[in-house]
Amino acid sequence: MTDTLVPVDLPDTRLRIGGRSVDARSGEAYTSVNPATEEPVADIAAGSAADVDAAVAVAREAFEGGSWSRVAGAERGRILSRAADLLEEHAASIAALETVEMGKLYRDTVAGDIPAAAASFRHFAGWADKISGQAMALGDVGDQHRFGFTLRQPLGVVGAITPWNNPAVVAAWKVAPALAAGCTVVVKPAEDAALSTLRLADLLAEAGVPDGVFNVVPGLGDSAGAALAAHPGLDKITFTGSPRVGRTIASLAGEKFRKVTLELGGKAPQLVFPDADLDAALPWIAMGNFYHQGQVCAAGTRVLVHESIVDRVVDGLVDIAQSAVIGDPFDDATTQGTIVNGRQLDRILGYVDKGRGEGAELVTGGQRVGERGYFVQPTVFRGNNDLTIARDEIFGPVATVIPFRTTEEAVRLANATRYGLNAMIYSRDLATVHSVIPQLRVGTVWVNGWGVPDPALPWGGREASGIGRELGVSGLEAFTEEKTVHLGY
Numbered sequence: 305m306t307d308t309l310v311p312v313d314l315p316d317t318r319l320r321i322g323g324r325s326v327d328a329r330s331g332e333a334y335t336s337v338n339p340a341t342e343e344p345v346a347d348i349a350a351g352s353a354a355d356v357d358a359a360v361a362v363a364r365e366a367f368e369g370g371s372w373s374r375v376a377g378a379e380r381g382r383i384l385s386r387a388a389d390l391l392e393e394h395a396a397s398i399a400a401l402e403t404v405e406m407g408k409l410y411r412d413t414v415a416g417d418i419p420a421a422a423a424s425f426r427h428f429a430g431w432a433d434k435i436s437g438q439a440m441a442l443g444d445v446g447d448q449h450r451f452g453f454t455l456r457q458p459l460g461v462v463g464a465i466t467p468w469n470n471p472a473v474v475a476a477w478k479v480a481p482a483l484a485a486g487c488t489v490v491v492k493p494a495e496d497a498a499l500s501t502l503r504l505a506d507l508l509a510e511a512g513v514p515d516g517v518f519n520v521v522p523g524l525g526d527s528a529g530a531a532l533a534a535h536p537g538l539d540k541i542t543f544t545g546s547p548r549v550g551r552t553i554a555s556l557a558g559e560k561f562r563k564v565t566l567e568l569g570g571k572a573p574q575l576v577f578p579d580a581d582l583d584a585a586l587p588w589i590a591m592g593n594f595y596h597q598g599q600v601c602a603a604g605t606r607v608l609v610h611e612s613i614v615d616r617v618v619d620g621l622v623d624i625a626q627s628a629v630i631g632d633p634f635d636d637a638t639t640q641g642t643i644v645n646g647r648q649l650d651r652i653l654g655y656v657d658k659g660r661g662e663g664a665e666l667v668t669g670g671q672r673v674g675e676r677g678y679f680v681q682p683t684v685f686r687g688n689n690d691l692t693i694a695r696d697e698i699f700g701p702v703a704t705v706i707p708f709r710t711t712e713e714a715v716r717l718a719n720a721t722r723y724g725l726n727a728m729i730y731s732r733d734l735a736t737v738h739s740v741i742p743q744l745r746v747g748t749v750w751v752n753g754w755g756v757p758d759p760a761l762p763w764g765g766r767e768a769s770g771i772g773r774e775l776g777v778s779g780l781e782a783f784t785e786e787k788t789v790h791l792g793y
């Protein structure tokens with residue numbers, strides 16, 4: 305195993321099915337790699353269709369058996385609260401698993417991601433005994449009095465496919481509300497970062513989640529992932545990842561009339577108005593581009609700036625980009641870790657070339673750093689909204705600053721994208737803020753800041769950014785079926 309500044313305590317790298325760790329039926333494994341050193345981290349069981357079949361069958365049996373779906377909500381909540389405690393207790397070791405596999409700064413993972421995953425479990429633990437429907441008296445029909453009510457029942461067996469960039473957080477966004485609602489789950493984590501989800505399975509078992517309720521089938525996207533997406537035994541599939549795979553998952557769900565939630569990519573605008581407090585805004589705008597090396601669906605990579613302040617914004621971003629300390633993500637002094645893998649690094653560098661080729665001005669960055677590990681400089685372009693770098697989700701630390709003249713033009717540019725996940729507004733003028741918010745075709749707006757979604761509020765996008773909402777009450781209800789009852793008496 306690769307050497308790191310923080311000890312990495314590997315979980316069992318086999319599948320978790322029915323409360324047991326089992327080998328893949330094919331006996332196959334794949335090797336996950338530390339992107340900072342390019343050395344192997346672990347051999348992880350590579351599940352395939354037969355394993356997915358077994359996991360879905362066990363999840364179905366657990367659901368129908370009622371060991372979870374029919375226990376009191378308060379008891380499910382108690383167990384999910386305990387899971388939140390365990391995630392907090394083990395934050396350091398889980399964070400190490402994520403950093404060693406995908407290169408996010410260890411200190412951000414310890415202080416940000418794992419507590420955020422725990423917060424999801426804590427939030428939905430509180431909902432488990434408060435899932436209710438509506439009740440209302442209806443008009444009489446002849447001599448018969450009528451009363452109506454709705455039940456919210458757990459949907460059943462849920463398939464969840466997660467990405468590598470925030471594996472524990474995104475798993476928690478799906479698993480915590482699904483379990484709170486009484487569903488059972490099979491997760492296929494991303495091949496680049498599966499270890500924290502395997503550890504999550506062990507912690508959920510320790511918290512008291514019954515066998516078979518939470519199952520994990522690690523493996524490659526086009527085998528384990530494709531098998532889960534196509535499995536006829538699921539009541540719902542929830543996916544976070546690229547629009548390319550999301551489209552396939554939605555088509556399969558459509559064929560089977562299956563419920564589906566898609567959280568896909570983004571190309572978010574950051575609208576910077578002339579009255580913005582730039583000293584306060586610049587660190588946010590930079591963070592929206594460079595945090596986690598830009599490998600964030602909510603990254604604000606189109607920086608739309610009023611023409612009167614473009615130079616100040618570019619200079620500010622360049623200062624922040626050039627002061628980055630790029631290196632070992634376990635080192636406290638580092639401010640920029642690695643790109644997840646070599647393929648993704650090449651893709652980012654390809655976009656930098658494309659930006660220059662199409663005439664954008666490369667103001668800073670754009671180069672790989674070192675020859676070992678997948679490091680890249682934070683990069684700032686000046687350009688326009690029609691460039692490929694302003695249209696495609698790059699998933700790297702590449703900002704494009706785009707000038708606008710009027711608020712109408714800013715809104716038009718913000719909406720000129722196939723994505724619609726989120727947008728940021730920087731302004732001290734309430735009238736500007738309030739008039740722009742409803743015009744933005746996105747699921748979330750941050751005003752004077754940027755950050756992590758809160759489990760209490762819905763998160764999701766439109767168009768190529770996805771379908772449906774996770775988190776909040778909407779995210780909980782997405783794991784229930786609403787049944788209407790008409791009572792005559």
Ligand code: NAD
Nearest residue numbers: 466467468493494525529530545546549567568569570601
């Ligand atoms: P990806 O689509 O390549 O992979 C996501 C998951 O899908 C992985 O587990 C992968 O193994 C699996 N997969 C791949 N091919 C599959 C197939 N044919 N059938 C079923 N599953 C398959 O995406 P990624 O590179 O892991 O993640 C990056 C993408 O995720 C970006 O577009 C990013 O914006 C998006 N993302 C969105 C959110 C959000 O909340 N909206 C959060 C994080 C990441």
